Amino acid sequence: MKTTLLLALALMAQQASAFCGFYIAKADATLFNDRSEIILVRDGQRTILTMSNDFKGDVKDFALIVPVPTVLQRDDIKVVERRVFDALDAYSSPRLVEYYDENPCQRWLYAEAAEMDMSAAPRTTSAMRREEKAAKDKGVTIEARYTVGEYDILILSAKESTGLKDWLIENGYRIPQTAHEVLDPYIKSNLKFFVVKVNLQQLSASGYNTLRPIQIRFESHKFMLPIRLGMANSNGSQDMIVHAFTRTGRVECVNYRTVKVPTDRNIPLFVKQRFGPFYKDLFARAHRREGRNTVFLEYAWNVTPSFNGMKCDPCVGPPPMPMEFEQAGADWSQQGAPTFYTRLHVRYARDQFPQDLVFQVTPNTEHFQARYVLTHPAKGELTCSEGQDYLEQLYYRRHRELEELNALTGWNVEKHRDYANEVKGRMSPGQLRKMEAPLGFPLKRPGGPSAPLMIAIVAGIALALLMIRDRSQLGAA
């Protein structure tokens, strides 16, 4: 018995990874869900939340519980196609862009290419009555019961967490032992529970092999994502991508820092084949550097269909179509009203994210994209003196690219020194002598003085001025 219990707990630790809620299994299934995606639409007091998951276990074991502020009506719940997420993800993913150097000895050629690699049983009425009575005894009320698409949905309200926990357990949901710690605050905040299971009959009738995203809408002051439930018994970190749409501008987090991922960096050409791992490591490093408790901005753009400006630079996928906005819940967009798209990426763990994520809509319409630049060297003969100077610059540039790669991802670049050194092979002996075997490489990125230096200078001048002013006042008065 003891063994069984321990085993169950161990399995649950694996299962408890999900976005707003935790997946709760009815049997010992192996689940894997390290990345969830959300579409979060905010329009006034209205929130439309679409949840997608990469649930890989047996569908009959799938269950989901999400705290919601109101008792949702049948019309407030929809099932949408997974391709909406795919389209949004493809469009807003971090991007790699290629440029080609001109040959200073020839006319120049220019091309741009972009690459994207970021894939990232029917119940009887009497049974229902029994269920409802049992629920009532535990202080749990079944506020509503719907079948939407392939899902059976219950909206529960509860008086206290123990009753809710017991009810869920008795009805075959295995929930973490520590869940009541988070269920309690939600119950007292007057939240309801949106509980989802798969209706196997409906699923087989629908002809779908995978579970489609669920969309819910409600009116509430609260603009937040309850992530705490998903962390109830998990110590590991989970990733969540939020595709947010508003009428006015960017969505940002109110109770955690929202930080931009590093962008517009020049990186070595060989990263092209490993852009996926590159971005993964870059993100992990940025996450650590920022203290593991920040929300990252990956994309922000005006996506109003009638917007004449550049839709992306470069586009890694076609901009979302009006129909996709409609499916995502940004229904105003079809009438041509302003629509702003924010993509946030958060990696959260229990110890660094004690509070649920709270958001605000800002009028900030500044565009942002995570963009990494590859620059191909010039082709052809480079024997003219400009060509030789170009090679020297190319040599230094490649060193900088390697340093940048190391700084961004922590990858060991020593084994790639040839990437820079091969340029030397194309230099004339004269040019090599001119370089005079530099002792070190210019590691500083080109550009103006660094921000801290600027601040120090400005602060110094201000302080000096103030002191002079103060002294002259003392003297003159």
Added chain:
Amino acid sequence: MRSIITFLRRDARHFQIFFLAGFLAYGIAVLQWDAEWQRYLILFGTCLAVQTLFIRWKKLPWHSIKSAMVTGLGMSLLLKAGAPWVLALGAAVAITSKFLFRIDGKHVFNPGNLGIAAAILLTGQAWVSPGQWGSGATLVFLVGAAGCMVVLRVGRIDTSLAFLGAFAALDFARQVIYLGWEPEVWLHRMTNGALLLFTFFMITDPMTTPKAQGARIGWSIAIAVLAFLLGWKYWVNATPIWALLIVSAITPMLDRIWKGEAFRWLKSSDQAHLSVKSSPQVPSPLR
């Protein structure tokens, strides 16, 4: 070095300018804010320009320009906007309000506070980012320590303590005792950099707090209660800013009921010091 300390101690605003600039530097260098030089320049520049106009017009002493610097820096830390004119408007409203909304020889609203509120409410193109500070331990220490130095020098530590104490107690009662969250949820809320900055650098402005100590404490608690209610009931963000704006409106009334000594940036001994022709080498009488 010694002369810098002497200089800082001569006027509490020197401390404020020094620390606010330090926070801006910390934000840009450590917290990865975008260094929006244009924004800082507009806010700071407009504050100084408007203050200069009023100094000329009303024949005020030039040291009041330091107050405009404090306002400009404070707004640079808080106010963001999509268009430069919105920032200029906010800064202009902030400084102008000091000369237009005056009752009994005191301005009614905290200039930075009103400037931010005006930019947000009048244009709809401005916002504040309460999350930009995070809840870093270093920052908490920095803001707390720096804030204490400033408010102790100004003599408004009662305002900070009453506000923070009341707000923390109410939030603890709701989050931990009633809702049952772990204390770290509450701690995470209380260590928010924006809240601490507000506590030590905005609410403490001696020119817009009630003169009598008792009234001041009651006033701070009223702000805390309102901020708490707005956050809880209406899910408003950056609630202390709105609460301060609303409660400031009753400050003149409190001043009439509970009399107290008006605050002056330069203590009478400093004023005397300024009025007597003395060499700058004379050590500050504050030492």
